[in-house]
Amino acid sequence: MKATFMYGAGDVRVEDVPDPVIQQPTDAIVRTVRACICGSDLHPYHSLPAGEGAKSMGHELIGVVEELGSEVTGLNKGDLVIAPFAFADNTCVFCREGVHTSCLHGGFYGTDETAGLQAEYARIPQASGSLVPVPGVGEDSGLLASLLTLSDVYLTGYHAAFQGRVEPGKSVTVIGDGAVGLSAVLAARQMGAEQIILMGRHRSRTDLGREFGASDVVAERGEEGIARVLELTRGEGSHVVLEAVGHLPAYEQAYGVVRPGGVISRVGVPQYESAPIGFGSLFGKNAALTGGPAPVRAYIKAAIPQVLSGEIDPGRVFDSTVGFDGVADGYAAMDAREALKVMIAP
Incomplete structure (x- = not known):
């Protein structure tokens, strides 16, 4: 064979x-x-x-x-x-x-x-x-x-949303416009999220993301991307952030846009061994971190x-x-x- x-x-x-x-x-x-x-x-x-x-x-x-x-x-x-x-x-x-x-x-x-x-x-x-x-x-x-x-791929995106406790009335930010990120958008829509922000910069992919249920697309990265998500969420951040990339900058964006008391759910296979969890990232926001292999x-x-x-x-x-x-x-x-x-x- x-x-x-x-x-x-x-x-x-x-x-x-x-x-x-x-x-x-x-x-x-x-x-x-x-x-x-x-x-x-x-x-x-x-x-x-x-x-x-x-x-x-x-x-x-x-x-x-x-x-x-x-x-x-x-x-x-x-x-x-x-x-x-x-x-x-x-x-x-x-x-x-x-x-x-x-x-x-x-x-x-x-x-x-x-x-x-x-x-x-x-x-x-x-x-x-x-x-x-x-x-x-x-x-x-x-x-x-x-x-x-x-x-x-779809059920990995679903797992991200499930672990993040997406439900009606919540704001969700999805980081990554790959197949898992787009699947997470679709799953978040199925779970009734009120607002779904897709962070990605590839037009053909983000167009599909909109068809899957994304209400907003943010092409900016880093501090500019964080500022744009905060603008879209009235300065509050998202209740749930679904990280579907696996690189440290994506995790940094995740804790930058998560709402105080919110949840970051990671399903992108991490390509790093350590990441901030202290006062400036998770601790100060009372934010939860979850996710893993679906x-x-x-x-x-x-x-x-x-x-x-x-x-x-x-x-x-x-x-x-x-x-x-x-x-x-x-x-x-x-x-x-x-x-x-x-x-x-x-």
């Missing part, structure tokens, strides 16, 4: 490798119908040292079940399934508490133990708890793009009917599609901001 590897910063290759096989009785083998490139994949694309071997890439997938381990239940061969970006048993204490990304028997793709999902076939550990079937939807459905977003498995069953009914259409974040031979070009296009989010269609 074809599978994607990264050998260093900017060095993405699609190679022929053996097909995956069942290793544990709780595994399933899934044939990829759609996969994609994540904004978080660009972090190693910028910084992965060369010479350390190949990194297996990808963590977002919908596919068809081809083979089941002897202990897998609740799934059948031929099911169209969504694979959340972290696998989990869905039964341990942390899964029962809704924190599937901390599952005692779970983990993440692209590690030494589990290959990435930008491949034609994938081995899914803990398949009974991880894979979610979508009955009645075939491989030719026009809903595949939106269903694919439920493996990560336990999308906790949200996915409720989101599927929203996609199937047309209530939400998060698949609009995909603006480019490639086959496996074009994956490296897809990375380059996203890195150059020539594409918002690239889908892989075998």
Whole structure:
């Protein structure tokens, strides 16, 4: 099969490798119908040292079940399934508490133990708890793009809004106009936010953000951006700030625009090890800080009917599609901001 590897910063290759096989009785083998490139994949694309071997890439997938381990239940061969970006048993204490990304028997793709999902076939550990079937939807459905977003990007944006306690009457600022930021806008609208300010400077993206529900767009950054958000919120700041970038300047903007007593919810994978939490940032405002890797498995069953009914259409974040031979070009296009989010269609 074809599978994607990264050998260093900017060095993405699609190679022929053996097909995956069942290793544990709780595994399933899934044939990829759609996969994609994540904004978080660009972090190693910028910084992965060369010479350390190949990194297996990808963590977002919908596919068809081809083979089941002897202990897998609740799934059948031929099911169209969504694979959340972290696998989990869905039964341990942390899964029962809704924190599937901390599952005692779970983990993440692209590690030494589990290959990435930008491949034609994938081995899914803990398949009974991880894979979610979508009955009645075939491989030719026009809903595949939106269903694919439920493996990560839309539900990561939803997680930001959920953790931030977005509700009717609240002002929300979303920092970042990438696919996760736009998904956070859509989720905040679904939760009834009164005002949604999107901080981003790429017109094609912020236009989609407006269609998803943003009431205002702020293109300025740094102190100018903070001043503009404060102007839009009568000098008070936003009740909830959803940070979908992961770099320190975005966090600094977040505590600059959060309202006293408000909440900052971060889902951008942090590219820094320390950040201010003192009097001038969080402490002085009585502001709360939350967020983290989205336990999308906790949200996915409720989101599927929203996609199937047309209530939400998060698949609009995909603006480019490639086959496996074009994956490296897809990375380059996203890195150059020539594409918002690239889908892989075998």
